Each structure stands twice: as C-alpha cells, then as structure tokens.
Amino acid sequence: MIRRRYIFKGMVQGVGFRYQAKYSAAALGLTGWVRNEYDGSVTLEVQGDEASIDRLIVELQADRYIDIMDFEVQTIPVDPEERRFSIAHA
Numbered sequence: 001m002i003r004r005r006y007i008f009k010g011m012v013q014g015v016g017f018r019y020q021a022k023y024s025a026a027a028l029g030l031t032g033w034v035r036n037e038y039d040g041s042v043t044l045e046v047q048g049d050e051a052s053i054d055r056l057i058v059e060l061q062a063d064r065y066i067d068i069m070d071f072e073v074q075t076i077p078v079d080p081e082e083r084r085f086s087i088a089h090a
Helices: 017-027 050-062
Strands: 002-011 031-036 042-048 067-076 085-087
Touching: 002 050, 017 031, 017 042, 017 050, 017 085, 042 050
Parallel strands: 031 085
Antiparallel strands: 002 042, 002 067, 031 042
8 A cells, every 4th residue: 555645737626626536536445635726736645556546647637627737746654544535625
C-alpha cells in the first residue's frame, strides 16, 4: 500500500474533476480525498495499491471535460485510519 499527493493544474475546476475522482477511486477500492484550491488547482491524496492509483490517474486524464496541463506528485506516508474517499473543502 502506498499514498500519493497530486497537485493538478489546467482546466480542473468546474468540470466535474472531484466527482470523477471520487467515483473512480471508490470503484478502484482506493481511499483518500480531493479538493479545489484557491489558486485554481486541485489537490488529490490517494492511497491503495500502485496499479489502482495509476489507473485512477489514467481515468482522470481520459475524461473529456478535464484538461490536465501539468501535475506534481509525491509519495507521502500512508494513513492507516482512512477508510473511504471523500471530497474535501479548502
């Protein structure tokens, strides 16, 4: 199990990004959260197996309304208490 933090930039707010992330993450058995940031970016923290996390990112990039221009990613410590994926608020 791993946990990653992503910061997405581009056309990522107002296009259903957070809801697509929540739906796809839940379907893949991942936990974490996603939120819009004041600067127009979206932060996503997700944990689970690496293949499922990679699949989530592919699904987000393939969405016809979402246009990810750039993203940063870092591996961070796993949260052993987390049980679901949610939409957080800044």
